Amino acid sequence: MKKKTYQNILYQVVCLLVGLIIIAPILYAFSISFMEQREILTKKLHLLPNRFQWDNYKEALRLTHLVRYMLNSFILAGGSSLVRVIVASLAAFSFAFFEFKGKNFLFMLCMSTMMIPGDVVLITNYKTVASLGLTDTYFGMMTMFLVSVMNIFMFRQYYLSFSKELYEASKADGCGNLRFFTSILLPLSKPVIATVFISSFVSTWNTYLWPMLVTNKDTMRTVQVGITMLNSKDGGTIYGPIMAASVMVMVPTLIIFIVFQKQIVGGMMTGSVKG
Numbered sequence: 410m411k412k413k414t415y416q417n418i419l420y421q422v423v424c425l426l427v428g429l430i431i432i433a434p435i436l437y438a439f440s441i442s443f444m445e446q447r448e449i450l451t452k453k454l455h456l457l458p459n460r461f462q463w464d465n466y467k468e469a470l471r472l473t474h475l476v477r478y479m480l481n482s483f484i485l486a487g488g489s490s491l492v493r494v495i496v497a498s499l500a501a502f503s504f505a506f507f508e509f510k511g512k513n514f515l516f517m518l519c520m521s522t523m524m525i526p527g528d529v530v531l532i533t534n535y536k537t538v539a540s541l542g543l544t545d546t547y548f549g550m551m552t553m554f555l556v557s558v559m560n561i562f563m564f565r566q567y568y569l570s571f572s573k574e575l576y577e578a579s580k581a582d583g584c585g586n587l588r589f590f591t592s593i594l595l596p597l598s599k600p601v602i603a604t605v606f607i608s609s610f611v612s613t614w615n616t617y618l619w620p621m622l623v624t625n626k627d628t629m630r631t632v633q634v635g636i637t638m639l640n641s642k643d644g645g646t647i648y649g650p651i652m653a654a655s656v657m658v659m660v661p662t663l664i665i666f667i668v669f670q671k672q673i674v675g676g677m678m679t680g681s682v683k684g
Contacts, residue, residue, distance in 0.1 A: 439656055440456060440457055441648060442649065442653040443461045444465075445459075464649070465649035469654040473636075475654055478630050478632045483661075484547050485620065485631060486611075489555055493560055493609050494609070505571075506586075531618070544623050545624055545625055546629075553619050611662045611665065636655060
């Protein structure tokens, strides 16, 4: 019994140390956001500011349209995540409950697309968006994030945990596919919906390359692109405002993780009940 207790304590200590190592750069960035430039560039190790001041945050807001960039990122991440949930849930519904010829082959074909790196089709996707005149538009930025095979897989695995008798009984009572999907299946799928939406929102919020490629107007930039515009004109790097902007950008996703962490864990656990 004591041996098991010691093992649990050791396990908790190791997890705590790993967590501190992972979060250390974030805490240091938070500390730098309150430092003056001379404190940041000193040769000595300087973990905490001599005096907490908000000049870096004011400078970050003055040098860039950070509020506008955050609004663009909210529209991009929120809109694409909502569409991704709808598309993934509908596709998974057909794969989990319908029986049709070639279903397994089609599902494996969809899953095989995960092996294609996104960078391979980046130029092709850009040419398509540009030819349609969708550059500098929210929809043009969203096109790359509207469908995710991994999300379809998560929804399908979750739906497979439901008894097929429930679906058959609803059909016997005159319940159509659409009504079963909207009235029965979706209300019971809140954990996986929350997981897919939040994970999609965070990943899209943090994306950099695609929004940079399809936007030319400053007012259409996203936060990740906007932060890179904080470098000074003479080629130097103003670390304080950059770290301050990074902290402000990180706050929304941090709040989402804290508020919905139970739903995220619950969705991942229930989605792996049945393969």
